[in-house]
Amino acid sequence: MRVSIREENGRRKQGEKFWEGLMALATTVVSIALVLIFVFVAKEALPVFLPAQDPRARLPALFLPQRSSQADLSWEFAWQPVAEEPRFCLVPLLVGTFKVALIAVVVAGPLGLGAAILASELMPPRWARWLETCAHLLAGIPTIIWGFFALMFLADYLQSALHLVTRLSALTAGLALGMAVTPTVFFWALRSLAALPANLRVAALSLGLSRGQVVYRVILPAAWPALLGAVLAALGRATGETMIAVMAAGNAPVISLHPADPARTMAATIAAELAQAVFGGKHYSVLFFMGLLLFTFSALTHWGAVALTGAVRWRSSREERRWWL
Numbered sequence: 001m002r003v004s005i006r007e008e009n010g011r012r013k014q015g016e017k018f019w020e021g022l023m024a025l026a027t028t029v030v031s032i033a034l035v036l037i038f039v040f041v042a043k044e045a046l047p048v049f050l051p052a053q054d055p056r057a058r059l060p061a062l063f064l065p066q067r068s069s070q071a072d073l074s075w076e077f078a079w080q081p082v083a084e085e086p087r088f089c090l091v092p093l094l095v096g097t098f099k100v101a102l103i104a105v106v107v108a109g110p111l112g113l114g115a116a117i118l119a120s121e122l123m124p125p126r127w128a129r130w131l132e133t134c135a136h137l138l139a140g141i142p143t144i145i146w147g148f149f150a151l152m153f154l155a156d157y158l159q160s161a162l163h164l165v166t167r168l169s170a171l172t173a174g175l176a177l178g179m180a181v182t183p184t185v186f187f188w189a190l191r192s193l194a195a196l197p198a199n200l201r202v203a204a205l206s207l208g209l210s211r212g213q214v215v216y217r218v219i220l221p222a223a224w225p226a227l228l229g230a231v232l233a234a235l236g237r238a239t240g241e242t243m244i245a246v247m248a249a250g251n252a253p254v255i256s257l258h259p260a261d262p263a264r265t266m267a268a269t270i271a272a273e274l275a276q277a278v279f280g281g282k283h284y285s286v287l288f289f290m291g292l293l294l295f296t297f298s299a300l301t302h303w304g305a306v307a308l309t310g311a312v313r314w315r316s317s318r319e320e321r322r323w324w325l
Helices: 005-049 091-122 125-139 143-162 170-194 198-206 211-239 243-248 266-273 282-324
Strands: none
Touching: 005 282, 091 125, 091 170, 091 211, 091 266, 125 170, 143 170, 143 243, 170 211, 170 243, 170 282, 198 211, 211 282, 243 266, 266 282
C-alpha cells in the first residue's frame, strides 16, 4: 500500500517536532542545572557579604593586607586560614591563578592557533583530518595524567635545564596546563575559520596570492576577533584547572611574578582544603567565595569568546550576502 506524499510529510514533521522538543528539553535541563549550581555556590558564599561575618573573612578585607594578630603592626597579603589568628587574603591565590593560567595561554595560544590555521588553510584535507584526530586524542587525556607528566618528568627536566631552585613551580604547571588546553584553542579557532565565506579565499587566490599570503593578508584580518575569542576561552578553561595545579605548581601561596617560583591557585586551594574546612565556618565560606569567583570568571570569558566568534560569523554572512548582491 502506497503512502501519500501528504502522509509522509506529516510523519516527517512529527519526527522533526519530536527531536526539536527533545533538544529544547535538554537545553532547558542544562540551563536549569547551571542556574542551580550558581545559586548553591552563591548561597554558601553569602556570609562573606554579610556584616555578621568575621571582618577578616568578608569583603573587602579578602583583597586587603591583614595582620597576624592585634599586637602585630605588620600588614601583609597572606593566606593562612588555619593559623591561630587566621588570615584570608585572596591576593596570593589570585596572583598564582593568573600566573599559571597566563603561562598556559602563552603556550596554548600559538600552538592551537597555528595548528588550526594549518588544518583549515594550508594542509591537504587528508592531513587536516589526521591533525583533528590528534587534537581529539589530546583533548581526551585526563588532566591528572598531565599532572603526573609534569610532576615526574617535566619538573626534573626544567630544574636541570634552567638550574631552578625548586622542582615544582608556576612554570612547570603552566607548561603542562598549556598542553592540556591547546585543543580548546584549536577547535574554537578551527570552527571560526570554517565560518569564513569561501569567496574570500577564492577572490584572493584569483588575484595571484599564494596560500601563505591569503592567510596573512585576508584570513587573519577577517578572523582575528574569533581567534582572540579562542584564546579567551582557553584562559577561562585554564583558570579553573585543578589537578595539574595541585600536583605541579608547588602549592605555595606567595606573591611573586617570577614564573620559576611556586604558586597556588584558587582551584587547587579549594580541592586541598574544602574537606578539612568546618561546615558553615569562615574558612568554608571563603572557599565557596573563591568558587563563585572562578564560576563567574569562566562564564564571562566563555560569553566573551562566544560574542567574538559570533561577531565574525555575522560579519562574514553579511559580507557574503553583499557579494552575491
